Amino acid sequence: MRFHADLHIHSKYSRACSKDSDLEHLTWWARRKGVTLMGTGDLTHPVWFERLRESLVPAEPGLFRLRDELDREVSRTLPPGLASGTVRFMLSTEVSTVYSRGERTRKIHHLVYMPDFEAAAAFNRRLGRAGDLEADGRPVLRLDSRDLLEITLGSGQGAYLVPAHVWTPWFGVFGSKSGFDTVEECYGDLSRHIFALETGLSSDPAMNRRVSGLDRYRLVSHSDAHSPPMVARETTVFETDLDYFAVMEALRTGSGYAGTVEFFPEEGKYHLDGHRKCGVRMDPRETRRRGGVCPVCSRPLTVGVLSRVEDLADRPDGTRPDGDPGFRSLVPLPEIVGEILGVGSKSKKVLNEVDSLTAALGPELAILQELPVGDIARHSPALAEAVDRLRRGEVIRDPGYDGTFGTIGFFKPGELERINASATPALF
Template identity: 30%
Template sequence: MLATADLHIHSPYSIAVSRFMQPEQLLAGCRTKGIRVIGTGDALHPDWQKQWQPFLVNDTGIVVVPQGEIEDVNRVHHVILAEDFAQFSQLRDLMDGKCKSFATTGRPHVYLSGEEIAALAHEVGALVGPAHAFTPWTAMYAYFDSVPACYGTATIDFCELGLSADSSYGAAIPDLYDIPFLTNSDAHSPYPDKLGREFNRIEIGQSTAKGVLAAIREGAVVMNAGFFPEEGKYNRTACTRCFTQYSLEDAIDLQWRCPADGGIIKKGVSDRAKELSTGGTAHPRPPYLHVIPLAQIIQTMEGSSSPNTKKCRAFYTSFIETFENEIAVLIDVPVSEIRAVHPKVADAISALRSGTVTLHPGGGGKYGTFSL
C-alpha cells in the first residue's frame, strides 16, 4: 500500500513553534493535506508523549509514528523514528546525565556524539539519520565531509535531504549510495503551507508505525516530493545580512565577508553538494517530484501578501471541498478540472508538473521564489 508520509515535525515545546501544533489540529491538517503517515515530533519530551497518547490509534486512518529530533555535542541535528513511545522513554533513560533537561525543550541538546546517539537509538530498536543533512547550520554536512566522520562506526538508516536539497544533491555522494532519502516538512505550524510541504511516498506492508519503519529499513521509499531546491533559503552561497549571492570562488576570495555590508557569506547547499559529489555519475534514485504548497501557489497567483488572507483561504477551501485534499490537487487531479476552480492556479500547477516555472534562488537565509 502506498502511503504519503511526513516524518519530521515539532511540538509547542520546541523553539518558535505555533501553540496550535496539537495532536487534534495535526490530524485535521493531515486530512486536509492528504498525509496518511505523520511523525509526532519531539517524542523525547514526556508531556508531549502524554498529549499524543489518546491519538496514537485514531479513527482517521492516519498512522502516527513516534519521532523526535536531537542536537548532538557538535550541534548536528538527528531525526529518530520509533515504533512506540516506550523506546523514546528508554532512550531518554540511556541519555540520563547527558542533557540538562528533557522536559524543558522539545528538541534537546545532548552531550553525545553522532556515533553515540546512533548507537543508543539502535540499542532501543529505533531508526536514526541526519536531519536536513545539507543545511549550512546544525546539519551533518555543515560540519563533516562524510557519514563516518559524523557517525563513526555507527550506521544510519536514512538521510533527510532538507528544504534546500532534492535527491540529485546527494545522488553522487558515495557515502549515501545505499541509504534511503527522506524529505519532510520540519513543520513548526499545522497550517497547509507548512505541514506536509515536503513528503514521501512509501510502500508499506501494514498501516502501523512498525510497518512504516520496516518499509524504510527495506528502502521502500518510492517517491520524494518537495520544493525546488532553489526555493530553500540556503540554496545559493550568499550574505546572511543583505542576501547578495556569490560564486563559491568569489566567496573564498572575499574570505566569506560581504564587501557591501560586512555580513557573513554562508556557503550554499548547491555549492556544498557539488564539493561532496565525488562519485561521478548520479546513483539511481526514486523520482523526486517538485511541488509548491497550494496555499503558496494561490497567494502568488492572486498577488496577495499572505496565503492566509480571506480571499486566498476561500480559494483554498474551494479546492479542498472539490478534490478532498491538497496533495491530490498538486499531483493527481487533471489540470482541466483545476481550471474550473481557479484558471491561474491551473496554469501554475501545469507549469510545475512540466517543470517550466522560473526560479529565483534563495540564499543566506532568504527563501527563493518562483514565477511563471
C-alpha cells in the same frame, strides 16, 4: 498501499512553534493535505509525551491513531470528502547534539523513531542524564552523535535514527559550519546502522546523488513543520503496508520506498551562499572567486547547500543510480494561489480560496500531482495553468540564502491578466 509520510514535525512545546501544533490540528491538516503517516515530534518533552500517551491508541504494528472521541471532533470540522482520511502517527523526535570533535564544535540534528511507548520511555530516561528535556521539544544535548545513535539502538528493537536536513550549514551532518564530510566520520563504528538521510528543504535527491558515497542511503524528505499548515511541504512516499516495521524495512532495503515530494531546492533558505544582513547572495563559483568573504562587511559568508554539495560531489549533474525511484518537486498550494491573487500565501483571502478548492477537489497533494488539469480549470483557469507548469517544472526560481527563503513563481508580468481575460468566470 501507496501513501505519503511526513515524519519530521514539531509540537507546541518546541521553541518558535505554533500553539496550534497539537495532535488534533496536525490530524486535521494531514487530512487536508493528503498525508497518511505523521511523526508525533518531540517525544522527549515530558508534557508532550504524556499528551501522546493520553490521546493516542495503538493501530497497526508500531503505529497509533487519535482516540475515537478526538478523531470525531476533527472529522466534524472537515468537508465530507476529507473527513474520513486515514491518519496514523509514528513516535518521533528531533534531537540537537552539541559537542567537540576534531578541534571543532559540532552541532548536528538527528531524527529518532521509536516503535512503542516503552522504548520511547527508555530513550527519554537515558537522554535525561545528558540534559534538560523540559526546556525545549527539540532538546539540545552535550552528547556525541555516535553516543546518541548508541542510546537510540539500545532503547528497543526497531528504534532507529536518521540524520536530519543533512546539508544545512549550521546543523546538518554535512553542514559547512559544523558538520563532517562523511556519515562514517560522524557516527563512527555505528555508522552501519544509518540507512536513510533527510535531504532538507535546500537540497533535492538530484543534488545528493552527485555524491557517490550516498548511494547506499535512502533519501527522505519531510516538512520540519513548526505549524500545522506547513505539514506536507515535503513528504516521503511509500508502497508498503501501513506498519512501522514495514516503513523501516523499506528505508533499510529500498523495497517499498517510492521516492519523495520536494520543495524546489532554490526555495530553501540555505540554497545559495550569502549574507542576509548585507543583502549579498552568491553562487558557488562567485563565492570561491571572492575567497568566501562578503564584499560588503569582509566577514566569512554563510556557505549554503549548493556550495557544500559542490565541495563533496564526485559526479556530474544528472547522475541517477540504478533503482533510484526519483522525486517530484512541488510548490504548496497556498503559495500558488497567493501569486494568482496577488496577496501573501498566509492571508485570509488565500486561506478561504484554498478551503474552497480542497472541499471541491480533494486533498492538496492530489490537486498538485494527480487531478486532471481540466478538472482544476473548471474552478480556476489560472490555477490550472500554474499546476500544468508546475508538473512540467516550468517555474521561475529566486533562490534563498543565509536563512532567507527563496521564492518559486509561475507567471511573468502580464500573463495572469491575459489568462484571466480569456477565461470564463470561475472560482477566482
